Amino acid sequence: MSKCLLHAGLWFALFANTSPTCFGDGAIESAAAVSASPSKNRISPFVQQLQQICPSTVNIHTEKRQKLDVMLNLSPSKGSRVNGMGTGIILDERGYIVTNHHVVQDVESLRVTLWNKESYDAQVVRTDKQNDLAIIKITPRSPLPVAPFGTSSDLILGEDVYAIGNAYGWEHSVTRGIVSALKRDVEVNEEQAYKNLIQTDAAINPGNSGGPLLNADGEIVGINVAIRAGAQRIGFAIPIDDARVIVARLMSVETLESHFHGLVTTDDKRGTERKLVVKSVSPNSPAAEAGLQAGDVITKAGIVKVTDGVDLERALLGKSIGEKIELMVRRDSETSSKQISVAALSPERANAVRAQLNSGSTLASGEVRVAEKPVVGSAAKDRSWEILGVTLEKLPTGDSSLTGQQYRGGMRVADVRPQSPASLNGIRRGDILVGLHVWETIDRDNIDFVLNHPDFRTINPLKFYIVRGGETLFGHFNLTAAR
Incomplete structure (x- = not known):
């Protein structure tokens, strides 16, 4: 076949x-x-x-x-x-x-x-x-x-x-x-x-x-x-x-914006009856603070009529942290209004979300999982993700991606944030970052050195070099908005 x-x-x-x-x-x-x-x-x-x-x-x-x-x-x-x-x-x-x-x-x-x-x-x-x-x-x-x-x-x-x-x-x-x-x-x-x-x-x-x-x-x-x-x-x-x-x-706001709301929902579609049901609520999450409970049916989010998880996520997409949005919620036979906002994901949870997405894993039918509450006092956010819009991983020992190349090493692009400087320059997952400006990028220390260098704020646009398919390409990051 x-x-x-x-x-x-x-x-x-x-x-x-x-x-x-x-x-x-x-x-x-x-x-x-x-x-x-x-x-x-x-x-x-x-x-x-x-x-x-x-x-x-x-x-x-x-x-x-x-x-x-x-x-x-x-x-x-x-x-x-x-x-x-x-x-x-x-x-x-x-x-x-x-x-x-x-x-x-x-x-x-x-x-x-x-x-x-x-x-x-x-x-x-x-x-x-x-x-x-x-x-x-x-x-x-x-x-x-x-x-x-x-x-x-x-x-x-x-x-x-x-x-x-x-x-x-x-x-x-x-x-x-x-x-x-x-x-x-x-x-x-x-x-x-x-x-x-x-x-x-x-x-x-x-x-x-x-x-x-x-x-x-x-x-x-x-x-x-x-x-x-x-x-x-x-x-x-x-x-x-x-x-x-x-x-x-x-x-989801987790995937695209590293935000979370604390809801686990399931789509319930039976003919003309289509609804989004709250399956569980993470403790101390924005959803919990809004008073949402398991079994609630979300019928509207802002101006968006909600029939499934896509409607909820697109209603929350683009909202700032702490910005309130009204949810219409049916509980038993009564409908009430709840005010919910999104919060920032912890870097650890954000990395886990990206790893799950990159693996191609899928969720159970009809179910949309979201994050737990970020850990207070967690490590600082990955600056390469914040500034450049990429998650980088060191090439493993024995990797042949740079065989025959003039470079001593590089960092593989594991993920690219939509609308980021990297995305706007066409960088893809799997590309190998081998240089920024005049510096090589063999490991995380090299990346940190560049992003923390005293001259970094004066370098705009920032030239980058990548290897893709055995060929070297370069471009320039416009970092005005990122800074």
Whole structure:
């Protein structure tokens, strides 16, 4: 089977100029030119719902080179550029988008095009290779429409479903089919296998990866992920309930901002009833101080209606430490208001969270775990994480990453903070930092020496050297905001 299944993504050398095929305002206007009064039978409830879902679906165009620029000798390599495509779903009005990991894996550039034709550079925020999901972000000029998410818990064999995606570069293409089977385990290749997929005969073509699979109510019930090569009308999607659990972890305030609230929650989705239930509350945490208890149902956070962990995390994302946000909480038959804030994670817990994320480990279905209260008097925060936006690890003895290189050693990048100087310069996990300014970076003492050097505050931008794939690259950290 590993030779017969393909991701629903495809790499092209060139893209054709294409037009949206999804029904929207523009389609209504052009139809009106032909017929001033379209039949009501043609404007079905689902056609109307497409007007809501299409603007929350985005087209993704990527680019990578087969060989990176060799920056040390200041001359770019002649490696050919390879373009790719995929689809994404808007999670949050600030520009957070979910897609597949394989869509953004190892790309050099990432471009997102909205339904209204606005185009933005995007950054990879977090990825989960094991579950083939990724969060990317753009900075839109105005708030974006959030997609209408449903549940995959009550899918029925044979019910109608619809796929939207950037099929072969044809933006916002819509196809129709049925749920052919549920709980499919699928192996794409030796490195990637999936559990519990939805099988559909709705046409899922190359470029559809990361796009929505909808039910007849216009709600997202899956994320399209794979097709069977050589077979017609056999496609697969990740159930949205499974995906939302992973997305909640990838978007948590712990993961992205090193904050915590002290809640352990579980998603409870049964047909039209969808709720977020508090499973436990950490002692002395912000949640405990707010009066939350196990069994509480959180229905709203600020202005966000809460149906699962993703809603709670995105409502808390961007809040300052100590900044209050109102939670509407149902306990038994009564609803009350609670005021909660986020607090800072201890460095130890933050490192543990990043280690868990990097390992690709997953949580139990429907459950989102968060931190215990930070330890008072704990060690000072890692300055390389605070200032540069990276967690660094010393290369183990015998590591061959620098074999044949002129360097005496280096520090491997274990994690990169989104929107940090490192992230903005394209540094990735696995890169080896071999120098800062005029100093080598063999171990932690070298890093501390640079960051604590009397001249450090006057060096901006700060030049860095990394080794990636056997080649040396350099760039410059702009540390104005970090200081």
